[in-house]
Amino acid sequence: MNTKKIVGIFLLSLCTMCFVNCSDDDTPDDPADTITLNMLNEHNGKTYLGESNVYINEANNFITSKNFISDVGNGAGVGANILPSLTNLTHEVAVTPGHIYQIFDKNTLIDFPSGNYAIQVETSYYQAYVVSKIVNSDMNIGAIVKYISVFPNNNGLPAYRYNIGSLYRIGETVELALPQDIEFFLKEHSAGIKGLNVTYANNKLRITLTKAPDIVNGPYGTFDLYIRSNNVFTIVEVHVE
Incomplete structure:
Protein backbone atom coordinates (compact mmCIF):
# COMPACT_ATOMS: atom_id res chain seq x y z
CA MET A 1 0.00 0.00 0.00
CA ASN A 2 1.49 3.34 -1.00
CA THR A 3 1.81 6.43 1.17
CA LYS A 4 -1.09 8.30 -0.48
CA LYS A 5 -3.51 5.44 0.28
CA ILE A 6 -2.37 5.26 3.90
CA VAL A 7 -2.84 9.02 4.35
CA GLY A 8 -6.26 8.86 2.65
CA ILE A 9 -7.48 6.05 4.93
CA PHE A 10 -6.18 7.89 7.99
CA LEU A 11 -8.01 11.10 7.05
CA LEU A 12 -11.21 9.17 6.33
CA SER A 13 -10.98 7.56 9.77
CA LEU A 14 -10.58 10.96 11.41
CA CYS A 15 -13.64 12.31 9.57
CA THR A 16 -15.69 9.27 10.60
CA MET A 17 -14.64 9.64 14.25
CA CYS A 18 -15.51 13.33 14.20
CA PHE A 19 -18.93 12.63 12.69
CA VAL A 20 -19.74 9.99 15.31
CA ASN A 21 -18.60 12.21 18.18
CA CYS A 22 -20.62 15.20 16.92
CA SER A 23 -23.70 13.01 16.55
CA ASP A 24 -23.30 11.71 20.12
CA ASP A 25 -23.01 15.27 21.43
CA ASP A 26 -26.14 16.42 19.60
CA THR A 27 -28.31 13.41 20.53
CA PRO A 28 -28.20 12.49 24.21
CA ASP A 29 -28.23 8.80 25.06
CA ASP A 30 -31.52 7.48 26.38
CA PRO A 31 -31.50 7.27 30.20
CA ALA A 32 -31.29 3.76 31.65
CA ASP A 33 -34.94 3.86 32.77
CA THR A 34 -36.31 4.83 29.34
CA PHE A 151 -38.21 14.65 39.37
CA PRO A 152 -37.72 18.43 39.20
CA ASN A 153 -34.99 20.25 41.10
CA ASN A 154 -36.35 21.66 44.37
CA ASN A 155 -34.61 25.03 43.75
CA GLY A 156 -33.54 25.25 47.39
CA LEU A 157 -37.06 24.93 48.80
CA PRO A 158 -37.65 22.87 51.96
CA ALA A 159 -39.30 19.46 51.92
CA TYR A 160 -43.04 19.20 51.36
CA ARG A 161 -44.99 19.80 54.58
CA TYR A 162 -41.90 21.01 56.42
CA ASN A 163 -42.80 22.25 59.92
CA ILE A 164 -41.41 25.75 60.54
CA GLY A 165 -42.42 25.75 64.21
CA SER A 166 -45.13 26.80 66.64
CA LEU A 167 -46.37 30.17 67.90
CA TYR A 168 -47.92 30.64 71.33
CA ARG A 169 -47.88 34.34 72.23
CA ILE A 170 -48.35 37.70 70.50
CA GLY A 171 -45.08 38.92 69.01
CA GLU A 172 -43.49 35.48 68.63
CA THR A 173 -41.82 34.84 65.27
CA VAL A 174 -40.61 31.83 63.33
CA GLU A 175 -38.42 32.20 60.26
CA LEU A 176 -37.15 30.19 57.32
CA ALA A 177 -34.20 30.74 54.97
CA LEU A 178 -35.29 30.65 51.32
CA PRO A 179 -33.84 31.32 47.84
CA GLN A 180 -34.32 34.64 46.08
CA ASP A 181 -37.36 35.61 44.00
CA ILE A 182 -40.01 33.53 45.70
CA GLU A 183 -43.78 33.90 45.66
CA PHE A 184 -45.90 32.86 48.63
CA PHE A 185 -49.40 32.92 50.01
CA LEU A 186 -51.04 31.73 53.21
CA LYS A 187 -53.98 29.44 52.62
CA GLU A 188 -57.31 30.48 54.06
CA HIS A 189 -58.10 28.69 57.28
CA SER A 190 -61.33 28.02 59.14
CA ALA A 191 -59.80 29.67 62.21
CA GLY A 192 -58.77 32.80 60.26
CA ILE A 193 -55.36 34.11 59.19
CA LYS A 194 -55.65 37.72 60.33
CA GLY A 195 -53.55 36.97 63.39
CA LEU A 196 -50.48 36.09 61.31
CA ASN A 197 -48.14 38.56 59.61
CA VAL A 198 -45.93 37.05 56.88
CA THR A 199 -42.96 39.00 55.51
CA TYR A 200 -39.99 38.19 53.28
CA ALA A 201 -36.69 40.10 53.20
CA ASN A 202 -33.01 39.26 52.80
CA ASN A 203 -33.84 35.67 51.80
CA LYS A 204 -35.72 35.05 55.04
CA LEU A 205 -39.42 34.40 55.48
CA ARG A 206 -40.81 35.52 58.85
CA ILE A 207 -44.19 34.67 60.36
CA THR A 208 -45.23 36.70 63.39
CA LEU A 209 -48.22 36.12 65.64
CA THR A 210 -50.12 39.42 65.99
CA LYS A 211 -53.18 38.16 67.83
CA ALA A 212 -53.54 35.89 70.85
CA PRO A 213 -54.44 32.28 69.96
CA ASP A 214 -58.17 31.68 70.08
CA ILE A 215 -59.52 28.18 69.53
CA VAL A 216 -62.94 29.54 68.49
CA ASN A 217 -62.25 32.66 66.43
CA GLY A 218 -58.63 32.08 65.56
CA PRO A 219 -55.84 32.16 64.96
CA TYR A 220 -55.49 28.53 66.02
CA GLY A 221 -54.32 25.24 64.50
CA THR A 222 -52.05 24.44 61.56
CA PHE A 223 -51.59 26.98 58.77
CA ASP A 224 -50.31 26.10 55.28
CA LEU A 225 -47.91 28.49 53.57
CA TYR A 226 -47.44 27.88 49.82
CA ILE A 227 -44.02 28.90 48.50
CA ARG A 228 -42.97 28.97 44.82
CA SER A 229 -39.46 29.23 43.38
CA ASN A 230 -39.56 29.44 39.59
CA ASN A 231 -41.48 26.32 38.47
CA VAL A 232 -41.63 24.32 41.73
CA PHE A 233 -43.49 24.84 44.99
CA THR A 234 -43.68 23.45 48.49
CA ILE A 235 -45.99 23.78 51.47
CA VAL A 236 -44.61 24.58 54.91
CA GLU A 237 -46.62 24.44 58.10
CA VAL A 238 -46.77 26.75 61.11
CA HIS A 239 -48.73 25.87 64.23
CA VAL A 240 -50.60 28.30 66.45
CA GLU A 241 -51.51 26.91 69.87
Missing part, protein backbone atom coordinates in the same frame (compact mmCIF):
# COMPACT_ATOMS: atom_id res chain seq x y z
CA ILE A 35 -39.42 2.92 28.27
CA THR A 36 -40.22 2.53 24.57
CA LEU A 37 -43.92 2.17 23.84
CA ASN A 38 -45.84 1.23 20.72
CA MET A 39 -48.69 3.58 21.53
CA LEU A 40 -51.74 2.55 19.49
CA ASN A 41 -54.61 5.00 19.03
CA GLU A 42 -58.09 4.52 20.46
CA HIS A 43 -59.33 2.49 17.46
CA ASN A 44 -56.37 0.11 17.41
CA GLY A 45 -55.78 -0.78 21.05
CA LYS A 46 -55.88 2.52 22.99
CA THR A 47 -52.50 2.33 24.72
CA TYR A 48 -52.03 4.55 27.77
CA LEU A 49 -48.73 6.27 28.51
CA GLY A 50 -47.41 4.87 31.80
CA GLU A 51 -49.66 5.47 34.80
CA SER A 52 -51.17 8.56 33.18
CA ASN A 53 -54.56 9.03 31.56
CA VAL A 54 -52.92 10.02 28.23
CA TYR A 55 -53.77 8.13 25.04
CA ILE A 56 -53.95 8.87 21.29
CA ASN A 57 -57.44 9.63 19.99
CA GLU A 58 -59.14 9.22 16.61
CA ALA A 59 -57.57 12.47 15.35
CA ASN A 60 -54.14 11.10 16.33
CA ASN A 61 -53.70 13.67 19.09
CA PHE A 62 -52.53 13.04 22.63
CA ILE A 63 -55.57 13.54 24.86
CA THR A 64 -56.26 13.31 28.59
CA SER A 65 -58.90 14.25 31.13
CA LYS A 66 -56.86 13.82 34.31
CA ASN A 67 -53.47 15.23 33.31
CA PHE A 68 -51.95 18.31 31.72
CA ILE A 69 -49.77 18.00 28.60
CA SER A 70 -47.14 20.47 27.47
CA ASP A 71 -45.67 20.35 23.95
CA VAL A 72 -42.07 21.47 24.47
CA GLY A 73 -41.32 21.37 20.73
CA ASN A 74 -38.45 19.80 18.79
CA GLY A 75 -35.92 17.99 20.94
CA ALA A 76 -32.82 15.83 20.71
CA GLY A 77 -34.41 12.89 22.53
CA VAL A 78 -36.22 11.75 25.63
CA GLY A 79 -33.15 12.39 27.79
CA ALA A 80 -32.92 16.09 26.93
CA ASN A 81 -32.32 18.21 30.05
CA ILE A 82 -35.39 20.46 30.06
CA LEU A 83 -37.05 22.29 32.94
CA PRO A 84 -40.75 21.66 33.58
CA SER A 85 -42.66 23.59 30.90
CA LEU A 86 -45.80 24.96 32.55
CA THR A 87 -46.83 27.85 30.31
CA ASN A 88 -48.78 26.04 27.58
CA LEU A 89 -50.65 23.33 29.47
CA THR A 90 -53.47 21.63 27.62
CA HIS A 91 -55.59 18.47 27.53
CA GLU A 92 -55.14 17.70 23.81
CA VAL A 93 -52.21 18.24 21.47
CA ALA A 94 -51.03 16.90 18.10
CA VAL A 95 -48.67 13.91 18.09
CA THR A 96 -45.61 15.21 16.22
CA PRO A 97 -42.53 13.04 15.56
CA GLY A 98 -39.38 14.68 16.93
CA HIS A 99 -41.26 16.63 19.61
CA ILE A 100 -40.82 16.36 23.37
CA TYR A 101 -43.87 16.37 25.63
CA GLN A 102 -44.22 16.69 29.38
CA ILE A 103 -47.17 15.13 31.18
CA PHE A 104 -48.21 16.32 34.64
CA ASP A 105 -50.66 15.00 37.21
CA LYS A 106 -53.18 17.81 37.80
CA ASN A 107 -52.99 17.23 41.55
CA THR A 108 -49.28 18.11 41.64
CA LEU A 109 -49.71 21.59 40.12
CA ILE A 110 -50.76 24.87 41.74
CA ASP A 111 -51.73 28.10 39.97
CA PHE A 112 -50.25 30.90 42.09
CA PRO A 113 -51.83 34.38 42.38
CA SER A 114 -49.27 35.69 39.86
CA GLY A 115 -50.73 33.33 37.24
CA ASN A 116 -47.63 31.12 37.27
CA TYR A 117 -48.04 27.37 37.60
CA ALA A 118 -45.62 25.34 39.72
CA ILE A 119 -45.15 21.63 40.35
CA GLN A 120 -44.92 20.22 43.85
CA VAL A 121 -41.43 19.30 45.08
CA GLU A 122 -40.70 15.56 45.44
CA THR A 123 -43.26 14.62 42.78
CA SER A 124 -42.52 13.32 39.29
CA TYR A 125 -43.84 13.91 35.79
CA TYR A 126 -43.37 12.13 32.46
CA GLN A 127 -41.12 13.39 29.70
CA ALA A 128 -41.95 11.75 26.38
CA TYR A 129 -40.38 11.82 22.92
CA VAL A 130 -42.25 10.81 19.75
CA VAL A 131 -39.89 8.71 17.63
CA SER A 132 -42.20 8.11 14.66
CA LYS A 133 -45.73 7.36 13.60
CA ILE A 134 -46.98 3.78 13.37
CA VAL A 135 -48.48 3.19 9.93
CA ASN A 136 -50.41 0.12 8.78
CA SER A 137 -51.78 -0.13 5.23
CA ASP A 138 -51.24 3.61 4.78
CA MET A 139 -53.26 4.27 7.93
CA ASN A 140 -51.79 6.12 10.92
CA ILE A 141 -52.62 3.87 13.87
CA GLY A 142 -50.41 5.35 16.60
CA ALA A 143 -46.86 6.34 17.44
CA ILE A 144 -43.62 4.94 18.83
CA VAL A 145 -43.01 6.90 22.03
CA LYS A 146 -40.11 6.90 24.47
CA TYR A 147 -40.73 8.21 27.97
CA ILE A 148 -39.07 8.61 31.36
CA SER A 149 -40.11 9.72 34.83
CA VAL A 150 -38.51 13.00 35.95
Whole structure:
Protein backbone atom coordinates (compact mmCIF):
# COMPACT_ATOMS: atom_id res chain seq x y z
CA MET A 1 0.00 0.00 0.00
CA ASN A 2 1.49 3.34 -1.00
CA THR A 3 1.81 6.43 1.17
CA LYS A 4 -1.09 8.30 -0.48
CA LYS A 5 -3.51 5.44 0.28
CA ILE A 6 -2.37 5.26 3.90
CA VAL A 7 -2.84 9.02 4.35
CA GLY A 8 -6.26 8.86 2.65
CA ILE A 9 -7.48 6.05 4.93
CA PHE A 10 -6.18 7.89 7.99
CA LEU A 11 -8.01 11.10 7.05
CA LEU A 12 -11.21 9.17 6.33
CA SER A 13 -10.98 7.56 9.77
CA LEU A 14 -10.58 10.96 11.41
CA CYS A 15 -13.64 12.31 9.57
CA THR A 16 -15.69 9.27 10.60
CA MET A 17 -14.64 9.64 14.25
CA CYS A 18 -15.51 13.33 14.20
CA PHE A 19 -18.93 12.63 12.69
CA VAL A 20 -19.74 9.99 15.31
CA ASN A 21 -18.60 12.21 18.18
CA CYS A 22 -20.62 15.20 16.92
CA SER A 23 -23.70 13.01 16.55
CA ASP A 24 -23.30 11.71 20.12
CA ASP A 25 -23.01 15.27 21.43
CA ASP A 26 -26.14 16.42 19.60
CA THR A 27 -28.31 13.41 20.53
CA PRO A 28 -28.20 12.49 24.21
CA ASP A 29 -28.23 8.80 25.06
CA ASP A 30 -31.52 7.48 26.38
CA PRO A 31 -31.50 7.27 30.20
CA ALA A 32 -31.29 3.76 31.65
CA ASP A 33 -34.94 3.86 32.77
CA THR A 34 -36.31 4.83 29.34
CA ILE A 35 -39.42 2.92 28.27
CA THR A 36 -40.22 2.53 24.57
CA LEU A 37 -43.92 2.17 23.84
CA ASN A 38 -45.84 1.23 20.72
CA MET A 39 -48.69 3.58 21.53
CA LEU A 40 -51.74 2.55 19.49
CA ASN A 41 -54.61 5.00 19.03
CA GLU A 42 -58.09 4.52 20.46
CA HIS A 43 -59.33 2.49 17.46
CA ASN A 44 -56.37 0.11 17.41
CA GLY A 45 -55.78 -0.78 21.05
CA LYS A 46 -55.88 2.52 22.99
CA THR A 47 -52.50 2.33 24.72
CA TYR A 48 -52.03 4.55 27.77
CA LEU A 49 -48.73 6.27 28.51
CA GLY A 50 -47.41 4.87 31.80
CA GLU A 51 -49.66 5.47 34.80
CA SER A 52 -51.17 8.56 33.18
CA ASN A 53 -54.56 9.03 31.56
CA VAL A 54 -52.92 10.02 28.23
CA TYR A 55 -53.77 8.13 25.04
CA ILE A 56 -53.95 8.87 21.29
CA ASN A 57 -57.44 9.63 19.99
CA GLU A 58 -59.14 9.22 16.61
CA ALA A 59 -57.57 12.47 15.35
CA ASN A 60 -54.14 11.10 16.33
CA ASN A 61 -53.70 13.67 19.09
CA PHE A 62 -52.53 13.04 22.63
CA ILE A 63 -55.57 13.54 24.86
CA THR A 64 -56.26 13.31 28.59
CA SER A 65 -58.90 14.25 31.13
CA LYS A 66 -56.86 13.82 34.31
CA ASN A 67 -53.47 15.23 33.31
CA PHE A 68 -51.95 18.31 31.72
CA ILE A 69 -49.77 18.00 28.60
CA SER A 70 -47.14 20.47 27.47
CA ASP A 71 -45.67 20.35 23.95
CA VAL A 72 -42.07 21.47 24.47
CA GLY A 73 -41.32 21.37 20.73
CA ASN A 74 -38.45 19.80 18.79
CA GLY A 75 -35.92 17.99 20.94
CA ALA A 76 -32.82 15.83 20.71
CA GLY A 77 -34.41 12.89 22.53
CA VAL A 78 -36.22 11.75 25.63
CA GLY A 79 -33.15 12.39 27.79
CA ALA A 80 -32.92 16.09 26.93
CA ASN A 81 -32.32 18.21 30.05
CA ILE A 82 -35.39 20.46 30.06
CA LEU A 83 -37.05 22.29 32.94
CA PRO A 84 -40.75 21.66 33.58
CA SER A 85 -42.66 23.59 30.90
CA LEU A 86 -45.80 24.96 32.55
CA THR A 87 -46.83 27.85 30.31
CA ASN A 88 -48.78 26.04 27.58
CA LEU A 89 -50.65 23.33 29.47
CA THR A 90 -53.47 21.63 27.62
CA HIS A 91 -55.59 18.47 27.53
CA GLU A 92 -55.14 17.70 23.81
CA VAL A 93 -52.21 18.24 21.47
CA ALA A 94 -51.03 16.90 18.10
CA VAL A 95 -48.67 13.91 18.09
CA THR A 96 -45.61 15.21 16.22
CA PRO A 97 -42.53 13.04 15.56
CA GLY A 98 -39.38 14.68 16.93
CA HIS A 99 -41.26 16.63 19.61
CA ILE A 100 -40.82 16.36 23.37
CA TYR A 101 -43.87 16.37 25.63
CA GLN A 102 -44.22 16.69 29.38
CA ILE A 103 -47.17 15.13 31.18
CA PHE A 104 -48.21 16.32 34.64
CA ASP A 105 -50.66 15.00 37.21
CA LYS A 106 -53.18 17.81 37.80
CA ASN A 107 -52.99 17.23 41.55
CA THR A 108 -49.28 18.11 41.64
CA LEU A 109 -49.71 21.59 40.12
CA ILE A 110 -50.76 24.87 41.74
CA ASP A 111 -51.73 28.10 39.97
CA PHE A 112 -50.25 30.90 42.09
CA PRO A 113 -51.83 34.38 42.38
CA SER A 114 -49.27 35.69 39.86
CA GLY A 115 -50.73 33.33 37.24
CA ASN A 116 -47.63 31.12 37.27
CA TYR A 117 -48.04 27.37 37.60
CA ALA A 118 -45.62 25.34 39.72
CA ILE A 119 -45.15 21.63 40.35
CA GLN A 120 -44.92 20.22 43.85
CA VAL A 121 -41.43 19.30 45.08
CA GLU A 122 -40.70 15.56 45.44
CA THR A 123 -43.26 14.62 42.78
CA SER A 124 -42.52 13.32 39.29
CA TYR A 125 -43.84 13.91 35.79
CA TYR A 126 -43.37 12.13 32.46
CA GLN A 127 -41.12 13.39 29.70
CA ALA A 128 -41.95 11.75 26.38
CA TYR A 129 -40.38 11.82 22.92
CA VAL A 130 -42.25 10.81 19.75
CA VAL A 131 -39.89 8.71 17.63
CA SER A 132 -42.20 8.11 14.66
CA LYS A 133 -45.73 7.36 13.60
CA ILE A 134 -46.98 3.78 13.37
CA VAL A 135 -48.48 3.19 9.93
CA ASN A 136 -50.41 0.12 8.78
CA SER A 137 -51.78 -0.13 5.23
CA ASP A 138 -51.24 3.61 4.78
CA MET A 139 -53.26 4.27 7.93
CA ASN A 140 -51.79 6.12 10.92
CA ILE A 141 -52.62 3.87 13.87
CA GLY A 142 -50.41 5.35 16.60
CA ALA A 143 -46.86 6.34 17.44
CA ILE A 144 -43.62 4.94 18.83
CA VAL A 145 -43.01 6.90 22.03
CA LYS A 146 -40.11 6.90 24.47
CA TYR A 147 -40.73 8.21 27.97
CA ILE A 148 -39.07 8.61 31.36
CA SER A 149 -40.11 9.72 34.83
CA VAL A 150 -38.51 13.00 35.95
CA PHE A 151 -38.21 14.65 39.37
CA PRO A 152 -37.72 18.43 39.20
CA ASN A 153 -34.99 20.25 41.10
CA ASN A 154 -36.35 21.66 44.37
CA ASN A 155 -34.61 25.03 43.75
CA GLY A 156 -33.54 25.25 47.39
CA LEU A 157 -37.06 24.93 48.80
CA PRO A 158 -37.65 22.87 51.96
CA ALA A 159 -39.30 19.46 51.92
CA TYR A 160 -43.04 19.20 51.36
CA ARG A 161 -44.99 19.80 54.58
CA TYR A 162 -41.90 21.01 56.42
CA ASN A 163 -42.80 22.25 59.92
CA ILE A 164 -41.41 25.75 60.54
CA GLY A 165 -42.42 25.75 64.21
CA SER A 166 -45.13 26.80 66.64
CA LEU A 167 -46.37 30.17 67.90
CA TYR A 168 -47.92 30.64 71.33
CA ARG A 169 -47.88 34.34 72.23
CA ILE A 170 -48.35 37.70 70.50
CA GLY A 171 -45.08 38.92 69.01
CA GLU A 172 -43.49 35.48 68.63
CA THR A 173 -41.82 34.84 65.27
CA VAL A 174 -40.61 31.83 63.33
CA GLU A 175 -38.42 32.20 60.26
CA LEU A 176 -37.15 30.19 57.32
CA ALA A 177 -34.20 30.74 54.97
CA LEU A 178 -35.29 30.65 51.32
CA PRO A 179 -33.84 31.32 47.84
CA GLN A 180 -34.32 34.64 46.08
CA ASP A 181 -37.36 35.61 44.00
CA ILE A 182 -40.01 33.53 45.70
CA GLU A 183 -43.78 33.90 45.66
CA PHE A 184 -45.90 32.86 48.63
CA PHE A 185 -49.40 32.92 50.01
CA LEU A 186 -51.04 31.73 53.21
CA LYS A 187 -53.98 29.44 52.62
CA GLU A 188 -57.31 30.48 54.06
CA HIS A 189 -58.10 28.69 57.28
CA SER A 190 -61.33 28.02 59.14
CA ALA A 191 -59.80 29.67 62.21
CA GLY A 192 -58.77 32.80 60.26
CA ILE A 193 -55.36 34.11 59.19
CA LYS A 194 -55.65 37.72 60.33
CA GLY A 195 -53.55 36.97 63.39
CA LEU A 196 -50.48 36.09 61.31
CA ASN A 197 -48.14 38.56 59.61
CA VAL A 198 -45.93 37.05 56.88
CA THR A 199 -42.96 39.00 55.51
CA TYR A 200 -39.99 38.19 53.28
CA ALA A 201 -36.69 40.10 53.20
CA ASN A 202 -33.01 39.26 52.80
CA ASN A 203 -33.84 35.67 51.80
CA LYS A 204 -35.72 35.05 55.04
CA LEU A 205 -39.42 34.40 55.48
CA ARG A 206 -40.81 35.52 58.85
CA ILE A 207 -44.19 34.67 60.36
CA THR A 208 -45.23 36.70 63.39
CA LEU A 209 -48.22 36.12 65.64
CA THR A 210 -50.12 39.42 65.99
CA LYS A 211 -53.18 38.16 67.83
CA ALA A 212 -53.54 35.89 70.85
CA PRO A 213 -54.44 32.28 69.96
CA ASP A 214 -58.17 31.68 70.08
CA ILE A 215 -59.52 28.18 69.53
CA VAL A 216 -62.94 29.54 68.49
CA ASN A 217 -62.25 32.66 66.43
CA GLY A 218 -58.63 32.08 65.56
CA PRO A 219 -55.84 32.16 64.96
CA TYR A 220 -55.49 28.53 66.02
CA GLY A 221 -54.32 25.24 64.50
CA THR A 222 -52.05 24.44 61.56
CA PHE A 223 -51.59 26.98 58.77
CA ASP A 224 -50.31 26.10 55.28
CA LEU A 225 -47.91 28.49 53.57
CA TYR A 226 -47.44 27.88 49.82
CA ILE A 227 -44.02 28.90 48.50
CA ARG A 228 -42.97 28.97 44.82
CA SER A 229 -39.46 29.23 43.38
CA ASN A 230 -39.56 29.44 39.59
CA ASN A 231 -41.48 26.32 38.47
CA VAL A 232 -41.63 24.32 41.73
CA PHE A 233 -43.49 24.84 44.99
CA THR A 234 -43.68 23.45 48.49
CA ILE A 235 -45.99 23.78 51.47
CA VAL A 236 -44.61 24.58 54.91
CA GLU A 237 -46.62 24.44 58.10
CA VAL A 238 -46.77 26.75 61.11
CA HIS A 239 -48.73 25.87 64.23
CA VAL A 240 -50.60 28.30 66.45
CA GLU A 241 -51.51 26.91 69.87
